[in-house]
Amino acid sequence: MITIHGMADSGNCYKPRLLMALLGRPFRHAEVSWRDGGTASKAFRQKTPIGKIPLLETGDGRFLPESNAILCHLGEGTRFVPDDAFERARMLAWMFFEQYSHEPNVAVRRSLLCYPEMADVATPERLASTLRGGNSALEVMEERLAGHDWLVGDAPSLADIALYAYTHVADEGGFDLAAFAGIRGWLARVTALDGYRPRDWLPGA
Incomplete structure (x- = not known):
């Protein structure tokens, strides 16, 4: 199962959560925030050197940053991507x-x-x-x-x-x-x- 690392109050982090909800796909949410220094922690920076949220973690341990890149990955082959x-x-x-x-x-x-x-x-x-x-x-x-x-x-x-x-x-x-x-x-x-x-x-x- 994928994990979406992000801040619940962030619009950028809401994007992939909303898409997953619309698709009816299961995922985990891991709360990480810049407000408490979480995105600057060594553990988080090991996942993504740029230290930005949201961050997608795949089931096989790969990581993908940037909200719209995550949308494109999760939306591949779905009704939310035009055929043309x-x-x-x-x-x-x-x-x-x-x-x-x-x-x-x-x-x-x-x-x-x-x-x-x-x-x-x-x-x-x-x-x-x-x-x-x-x-x-x-x-x-x-x-x-x-x-x-x-x-x-x-x-x-x-x-x-x-x-x-x-x-x-x-x-x-x-x-x-x-x-x-x-x-x-x-x-x-x-x-x-x-x-x-x-x-x-x-x-x-």
């Missing part, structure tokens, strides 16, 4: 967008506001910058979702899982989704998927 090569590339484009444009603003601003450990770097300038960048990323999503149910094609894909993780808690970062009707409808469709579990769900809990 170009549609798969479009899915990946949204996943790259998530890590390059969305997460550094929406997720980071949430962290700045929610975690006391980050208070010293939550400067007014950084909060303003991430607010602007986050709203720009949400506008890109809204442009697609105002006229489509899903980010790629006519069915949910890994791109929807990747972007759902932090978008559905964007309000915790001070983002107002009232003006993003397309996004709000999409969020409701994700939560209606068979097997959906919320962020605080852990296997066996």
Whole structure:
């Protein structure tokens, strides 16, 4: 059985848990957090030198970091990966967008506001910058979702899982989704998927 090492409160760590729930696949969760120094421990760094979570541990002892790489591995051959090569590339484009444009603003601003450990770097300038960048990323999503149910094609894909993780808690970062009707409808469709579990769900809990 695989183990997903991660922090229960992290959106990046929620992504693979959500996918596994949607697929109905068993896995173990091992809590590791940067907040208590767990990701910097010698034992964890032996598993992954970059010291980042989530970290996938396979049943045969291999390790895979990076949330979207984990999604691609776990999603291989499932209904969440389009059959068409170009549609798969479009899915990946949204996943790259998530890590390059969305997460550094929406997720980071949430962290700045929610975690006391980050208070010293939550400067007014950084909060303003991430607010602007986050709203720009949400506008890109809204442009697609105002006229489509899903980010790629006519069915949910890994791109929807990747972007759902932090978008559905964007309000915790001070983002107002009232003006993003397309996004709000999409969020409701994700939560209606068979097997959906919320962020605080852990296997066996």
